[in-house]
Amino acid sequence: MASGNGINGNGKQTYTISAFSENHIGLLNRITIIFTRRHVNIESLTVSVSAIKGIHKFTIVVNDTREKVEQVVSQIEKLVEVLKAFYHTDDEVIYQEIALFKVPTKALIEGDELEATIRKHNARILEVRPEYTVIEKTGYKEEYLALFDELEKYKVLQFTSSGRVAVTRSSKELFSTYLKEAGEITAVYENN
């Protein structure tokens, strides 16, 4: 299940920030500047399309105090091209990350142990080649790191993991409600 509530010492906690924006060049830069200036470290960042055509979504994971996160989020929302920004604690979102491992195929051929490990961890094999096998694990960071520990003995050739993707637990979709009011037109001009 969830990896705890993400709270640690000095009032810091894991927050998932989501920002919905117009799809404009340079916006990523504008957003990251806000974090840099306030010494807030970005744990992971995912830029993707959103459910709404033409609108981009930034999912940013940070570990900091609520006050800092509130400030950062209000500064993000202040950016002209950002429509709306939210922040959530780990309890308020369902989230996943994805990890890929490349291990020598030899390990797979020599016994059942590796396959059992993969099954135990709810991971799956994406591709098998004569020299290497690629394993995919979707889940929490703790989960794929645990898998990593076990795979270490087969000599992991490559490892990579994604940023977080998340959806909120609440049933009402905050952003779509907002967008209904904002409308589909990005800018309105008046002939005078």
Added chain:
Amino acid sequence: MKKQISIKKNKKKIRITGADAVMRSLAREGVDTIFGYPGGAIMPIYDALMDHSDKTKHILTRHEQGAIHAAQGYARVSGKVGVVLATSGPGATNLITGIADAMIDSTPLVCITGQVTASLLGSDAFQETDVIGISMPVTKWNYQITKSEEIPEIIAQAFYIARSGRPGPVLIDIAKNAQFGELDFEYNKCIKVRSYVPVPKPDPETIKEAADLINQAKKPFILFGQGVILGEAEDEFRAFVEKSGIPAAWTILGACALPRKHPLNVGMLGMHGNYSTNIKTNECDLLIAVGMRFDDRVTGDLKRYAKQARIIHLEIDRSEVNKNVRVEVAVLGDVKVTLPALTARIKKRSHDSWLREFRDADKIEIKKVITKDLFPTKEGLTMGEVIQILNEKTGGNAIVVTDVGQHQMVTSRYFNFANKRSYVTSGGLGTMGFGLPAAHGAKIAAPEEEVILIVGDGGLQMTIQELGTINQTQAAVKIVLMNNKYLGMVRQWQEMFFEKRYSETYLLNPDFVKVAEGFGIKGRKVLHRPELAAAIQEMLDYKGPYFLEVSIEKEDNVFPMVPTGASVSEVILEPKK
């Protein structure tokens, strides 16, 4: 630039160049004055400028920093958007200080920079600088135009964004090919950008809560800032103050929002503010902050700031609420709207004995500081007495501009601002070199008004070349140089906090009057008290620009002072013996 609509599209389109489109777009935004400096990447626009010079006046400064500070002075006095033109590379980077200044002081500007041809972007071409990247943290918005067709819509958005909500600087970088290229021109003003909410909708509930707090308060205290001026709500604010009967104090940028001599105006807040206002901040039971942002120069140590008080914050920028100080009621919205709504709900009251507490505290400051500043008996001239004479001669009816340093604090403390939009000073950034060009811009915006610059010998030399611009326009700026031969404000800190170790604060200055005369500006120097009043009179009577140097006592200090890290209640009135 997808999915945009223009309503009432009915005008005929015409085929013109991008450069021409820039000029026509500016005209459609009502721009009558541009401050700028030409160069390679912006030459097509400068060429188009010649064909529009009947409608749009261009002022050629001597440095791009001079152009942007002039545009700031122009914008702050007129309430209009200031417009700046500069070339790519060094031209654009020379704007950065002014952009940062305008950002932190919420000044509406549209800066147009030329850029190398789009195909060369990213190739380290001659005079290519990533001005979009450089200016990103200090602009409200910026955009690089690479196609001619984008010009009218982007300029329309630029003006809309710069002036709406909490104003700020916008930079538009236009690649040279977009200036040369042609487009079918049609101009429509921008009235909405989907992703941008300039003014939050006021919540009637918060107004009710605020009114209840105000009606119950025994020792309420109003703090006001530039938000009142930016919202053009000086009258609404005054009505609120008068009905509530609450003493009101200002941040440096709020100075002229309420006449200095108004009976409820109790003075300036913060580091070099008044004694009473700082002390009473920690004695009031309710703080009502109107269009101000609790800057550290106002609050001192936040841990010991107004902890006893409940706090109401009237603010247009949501991100300012709870940023430095936690507030109980945030009234979001434009003060032009929220203030009258609040005034309607409060009881008419007076707070005579509470107000008397301020006036009693003032007596201490008058005795220990103010009398010595304004009516000195020592030999050396003080900055305060210069301001005092200006008060007597103008009755506060002048636009005053300052540079940054001791003279700025003295001017803020003592000039009797009587009118709206009559004070231009660099607050949040504290930019030395701001004064001279800003005063020029102010005079261009208000040619009929007396515009007086108060400047230090350090700051003057940062943009002194703008005397050349002033000579060219003959804008009748009255320049008062407070020459103490030191970077006075830094020297004061060295005296107080660094054991008088004057590290690099003494200036061997030029003969300033000769310099001014060299630039074609009439000048005079005053060394002694008996000549001062007559010299100031001569300056005010003079028809053109005038340069008056006043030789000031070298090691005077500005008091009161809330030292860095101290609480506002620890404001000191005189140096430690």
